[in-house]
Amino acid sequence: MSGYTLTLKAAPALRLDLRGITPTALAAMDAAAVVKLPVGHGSALVPLGEFFNVAPRSDDSLVLQGDLSRCDFIGWQMDGGTLVAEGSVGDYAGGAMKAGMLTVKGSAADLAACEMIGGTLSIDGDVGDFAASTLPGSMDGMRGGTLVVRGNAGARFGDRMRRGTALIFGDAGDFLASLMVAGTIALAGRAGAHVGYGMRRGSLVFAGAAPTVSATFVPAVAGAPVFWQLLSRDLARHGGAFGSLATRGIDRHLGDVAAGGKGELIVVR
């Protein structure tokens, strides 16, 4: 088979930029070519083999081992296959990924899943700030696919998010879904301050504690039972606090009225 295990030899002195190290790119290469792949180290391009031991695998997966917390852009623009990071990773994990399955066994730093387009990114630990958001300066954040965070999320989660589904099993920091354009975020734990600040459309589901709702949201008079069944049944497959959503009632708050008011905060009773 065409998978590889890349084991970090030692913590790199500077940040490592792992753009281009994706399952489909490496699947077409032999081990000798993989070792020579250039990766960014500080401002220099250095062969991958300087930092990683490369070993072929019996399956198609690409597995990264070691303390990857100085490795940024893991799974950047990946377009298929399976990539597993067996440790905590740096910034931009799964950024702009299009397809495939990226699993991070540890935590991810800032900007995980930023401008993600498709596929699934699963993070067993926490994510830093600006997960599922935009690249700095860009207008649209996450725009497709599924992001699952088993731990806690930092601030500005889902900033300018446009489409796709993001779930947080732990707590979220301040400004959850700020300036959200559309899409779905479901939260099992507690949310910080300023939930949905400036959100235009989109749905935030609070399966755990009810958030502090800003004055720029209005309570919904009408229910949305049909929509809730469609959404909750889809979220239920992720299990945990989301598994029983379809059997629970909801209260909705519509807003942010300061930005059109077509978004909704769904508070599960």
Add this chain to the structure above:
Amino acid sequence: MNRNGVTIDETFAEAFPMKATRILITAHNLEWARHAAVAATGFATSVIACGCEAGIERELPATETPDGRPGVAVLIFAMSGKELAKQIERRVGQCVLTCPTTAVYAGIDEGEAVALGKNLRFFGDGWQTSKMIGGKRYWRVPVMDGEFVAQETTAVVKGVGGGNLLLLARDTDAALAAAEAAVAAMKTLPNVIMPFPGGVVRSGSKVGSKYPALGASTNDAFCPSLVGLAKKTELTSQTRCVMEVVIDGLTDTDVAAAMRAGMEACIELGAAKGLLRISAGNYGGKLGPFHFHLHQLLGAAA
């Protein structure tokens, strides 16, 4: 061939390719889903003047629908994909969107996508919102009872229209009893509808007319009032009433299964109940690519 006193003609039903889709209509309870489905499939007996042929395929328990409410599965057939798209939009827009508590979903996933809620969303006047759930796009349109949820598209597949049985009976009672039994048996099968009122049509037609403007006219050979008058008649003094059951299905196998089930139900009534003969309508086999030979259908069942 004779079964239980009923003569089975050595003939075949001739059927045509059509375009078809299935939509699922759910509502607060089955009654309202049925109201929407009945309205949406109204005036849809024949493509000759209705634009499409449509009917209720079956009722759906809450466990089988996307939103966990009771519903109704509807099949719609038309002669072209374009006409089908037009009919779906009109019928769903006027009969489902308007009906209290309903929601509408695609009942077929594989095939060319045509608009379902895609254009109806504009009824929301800017308040409509969309949501991708599990890879499918839904529209939420604010209405006076809450919101109307509609899947963006449904899929169009190839279908088969015009499967039929002609039931020749002793009198009206016997002909109705046979036709009702046939329709009841067919209704238990999936993927088929019988688009005429009660599934039965009494005005079977032949191709052509003495009037140049008409493409079809009464099937005089099967009209009891024309025995001895028309040039050719299929009837005798014993067979005084004929009913036809028309079947549209998603595949030729589905139509064949429905025709077989219908014939078996009629044959069970038998000559004792007044059914004397079963025939089928065709155009000589030159027009439609699907031929359902009655003897073969019954032989395959034996």
